[in-house]
Amino acid sequence: MAPRLPRRQFLAAAGAATVAPFLARRAPAFLQEAGPGRPEKLRLACIGTANRAGDNIAEVRHEQIAALCDVDRGFLARAQGEFPEARAYADFRALLADADALDLDGIVVATPDHIHAAATALALGKGIPVYCEKPLTHTMEEARAIVALARKAGVPTQMGTQIHATENYRRVVELVRAGAIGRVTAVDCWVTKSWGDGRLTPGAVAPETLDWTLWQGPVPEAPFIEGIHPANWRRYWNYGTGTLGDMACHIMDLPVWALELTGLRAMKMQVQAEGPPVDAVGCPGWLEATWSIPDTAVGGPLVLRWFDGGRQSPFVKEIGAKDGQDYHQRFSVCFQGTDGALLANYDELLLWPQGRFEGFVPPARTIAPSPGHHREWLDAIREGKPNAPLCNFEYASRLTRIVLLGNVAYRAGVPIEFDFCDHQIDSDRTLEHLLSAPRREGWALPSTA
Template sequence: MQLTRRHFLTSSGSLALASLAPGRPLRRPRRDKVRLGVVGVWNRGRSNLEGVLGEEVVALCDVDRRHLGQGAEVVAQRTDGSRTPLLFKDYRRMLDCPEVLDAVVVSTADHTHASVAAAALRRGLHVYCEKPLAHSPGEIRLLQGLAREKGLVTQMGTQIHAGDNYRRVVELIRSGAIGEVQYAQVWVSKGWADGRFGQTKPAPAHLDWDLWQGPATERPYCDGLHPANWRRFWDYGTGTLGDMACHLMDVVHWALELGQPVRVMSEGPAWHPVGTPNWMRAHFVHRVPKTGGGQRDLVVHWADSGASGDYAQQGFPSGIRFVGTTGSLVCHYGNYLLEPAEKFAQFEAPEPSIPRSVGHYREWLGGITEGTPTTCNFDYSGDLACTIVLGNVAYRVGEAYDGPEPYPYLKRTGRKTEWRGEIEWDAATGSTGQAAADALLLREYREGWEL
């Protein structure tokens, strides 16, 4: 149905359209600018909003009226009041009129990423979506398929990918500076864990709790979920692994050209049905080319929160380590170190060969206006994100464990494994071949929120 301006405004679920006085015509954006709708405009969403303000921000959407107002103020301040975006609390109403949009930025809680992004892609809109792209492997694969089918420009919000340091690390690994990589370790000291539902109460007036829940199972409101702490809950977030691994494991996938794994093992404290664990180790097994022909296994080892000390070293409380046949490379977002130091004292790095990024947001916007490639498109970033959330699937289908450590060559701290799960993964079919694990590949969607 072709929507009229009147239908668009009255059915939009808009909160405060004071800037659109009755009878005022809807201002069409300049066509040399990308027309954007931004869904989720505070916390991480504010940074993403500010990153695209050089374009024409046509609409803002947030289920929290306070955040929506704050986002509108950001637009007004940064544009000297020259722009007055439409304001929505329901992204579905915003997308009801796709002819006024070219693209959508998604910065909502993990559990609603796929709902917003899929709806936008189906309407032919380009999409920038925060990491970890979606809540489950099945959702991620759906978004990958839609982006390919529609031929749209996509980018996942792994902003570190645009930095120079990761480029130098990739060049070093691919040049053979440390020989053939045997395995990689990735660790982060922060943690999102132990979510527990508190005493129920009425939702605050500024929050549309029904819309915030989106596709998740309906439940009464309680404190400790919105904003940000939803990451600690299986229903809404993906824990520390989902929050941080896309940034840190990115350089491993990039340097080693990894796709999706063939096997995943996750371990940690005893499983809880509501909250994510307060530490986790995960082991992602990939099949990679073998020198001389054939293939071999290469394992990427993850440790977070209380287990991060397994891999951490001085100067790198969080980081990445590539272990090769002739040396190691340790890095973080802005620095790297070749080891052993005496071996690399006179080492000269190869000349830079990977072009400098024009900027993470600019890549995506340039892809829309100029057809240039994006480096974190859903093909690449989707495989990375799918790998990571498979770590959560493996953990959730685990069982109590009191046996030997699976990788004895790894250093261990006092964090003893109490729970361990392991899955096989067939990327071609999108299945683990295990009923309990396959049941977690897509959630049960609330009526009216189906993908």
């Protein structure tokens, strides 16, 4: 085995001038060795271990799981059984305090929405690459802070919108950008599920295995709610973002990507939403939201619409009736252009009307296949390419904020005009409290200055 080299010697030998800035500040563990003995596995920590977090662990288990963290000791014990050499933590703050000793190359954050920003911010502050589940953050203000911290850290990041890596999404983006249906004027997105109608349950007692205070993280202390753990937290404003926040990061990702709505250029939009009467505790059982964008990077105005909880797109309902098809069950996105429509889901697409597109020749493939959503991030760490993952936090922050604006407009009860350049509600500055949430003492995010 080749002798271990100090990090500075290895970087010099590798050609430090070609190494990304984040490597010069903090080298991943694998860069601490060279030659035939160079380790092949990255050292990762996983914050959250069950349900979706368990799925993420399965995607990175071929690396070295160096640490596990979960506020439910039952879930943590089960994960420890799979990775007995990993150090176990209940509090991610303790884990990150040990980051140097753990010699971490990356952290996977898969917790309830309200924890995303706190865990991610601490990791970025230590120069550690982060993979964080969607939505990137719980609030608009957190999303703004996280992208600033990511820029400062200069490390590989990726939001867990794994559908972004599919071949079908790539083909749809290519069709839209090639003008297959002309200029896109509107896009309807929908999902039939509902994460709404959360209710308080006075007198409920947290499971014996759960540290309820720690589970709440930055959210002000509140009584336990029956059934909220491990999955129903999505129904509550304090911890989740409802159906829109859960699913739109997957579904609206397609038009946001295809129409380049996440660029650094300034963008303004009017957003309005309707649903059942606003509840201070629970997210709505159904929601319709509209984003009116006067000008986009690809040219011209755009109307983006969202439907959930059984609500349906009038346009999709109309063309489905003409074709004798239930397109709402079959698809989840419909691009409407000057020369036709394009319906899509995760793995299928349809150009409409079908007769007009008989013999249609698809455009040349311009978007390279993904090695896998998690693999994009892992490869970026190995190769020192911070911006290589396609759902890096620069992209993910804008996507998340576009999505969350729908919830902001719904809770405001009036249409809002939002300016991404100034990150403010131009139409009514008194509504800006909806862009953030109260934080418990000791849980402030790091400064982005």
